[in-house]
Amino acid sequence: MKLNYFACFSTLAATVSSQLLVLPFGRHPASDERPLKMDPVGPGGPSAPSAQGGVILSDVMGKERSVNIFAGFTRDVVSISHRLDDSSQNSTILAPLNSAIEKLPRKPWEDARDYETLGTNAYEGGDGQERAQRNIRRFVEAHVVPSSPWQEREKVKTLLGDREVWWESKDGKKLIQPDNIEVDSVASQVGNGEVWIIRGVRNYS
Numbered sequence: 001m002k003l004n005y006f007a008c009f010s011t012l013a014a015t016v017s018s019q020l021l022v023l024p025f026g027r028h029p030a031s032d033e034r035p036l037k038m039d040p041v042g043p044g045g046p047s048a049p050s051a052q053g054g055v056i057l058s059d060v061m062g063k064e065r066s067v068n069i070f071a072g073f074t075r076d077v078v079s080i081s082h083r084l085d086d087s088s089q090n091s092t093i094l095a096p097l098n099s100a101i102e103k104l105p106r107k108p109w110e111d112a113r114d115y116e117t118l119g120t121n122a123y124e125g126g127d128g129q130e131r132a133q134r135n136i137r138r139f140v141e142a143h144v145v146p147s148s149p150w151q152e153r154e155k156v157k158t159l160l161g162d163r164e165v166w167w168e169s170k171d172g173k174k175l176i177q178p179d180n181i182e183v184d185s186v187a188s189q190v191g192n193g194e195v196w197i198i199r200g201v202r203n204y205s
Helices: 004-018 065-076 078-084 098-102 112-121 125-141
Strands: 091-096 164-170 173-177 181-190 193-198
Touching: 065 078, 065 091, 065 098, 065 125, 065 193, 078 091, 078 125, 091 098, 112 125
Parallel strands: 091 193
Antiparallel strands: 164 173, 173 181, 181 193
């Protein structure tokens, strides 16, 4: 049985290339949403659209084509999906560009240790699906900061809890540390947090 994640990833990658589809996210109507403003990050810190009253993260995830692969993964993780849908829990989403995910040596649901232990069939069958889901959850959790607004040089652990991350402005760029990942833009600022588009993937292994 072919892994569902592989099929989904291939479909998303093709979608990104053709730019024919924007994946929907969440269960909320879009009648009160505004078009996302893609503001570049300035030298002094984030330059984000003003907070949209009544709109939450689940309303805006998946609206930006350049990160719709990551947005799709957030839908697959129930705990994350619920968090983005909860107006009482603030988060800063570090959403890697599709191109950054596609450049990874392994897919986000793959772990070299699984292959070392179980071989090429590591993600076949029911147990394989569970392993893949667990790896996807870790990937997504590593890119969700449970804080917003997130102040410069404020150190906080992501939901994965692996290590502290922070951001700083340097040479006119906004960088996520300690991995030195550049923030491409702040895509949205809503009632329960912000979506930051980043040009790389966190090293969380």
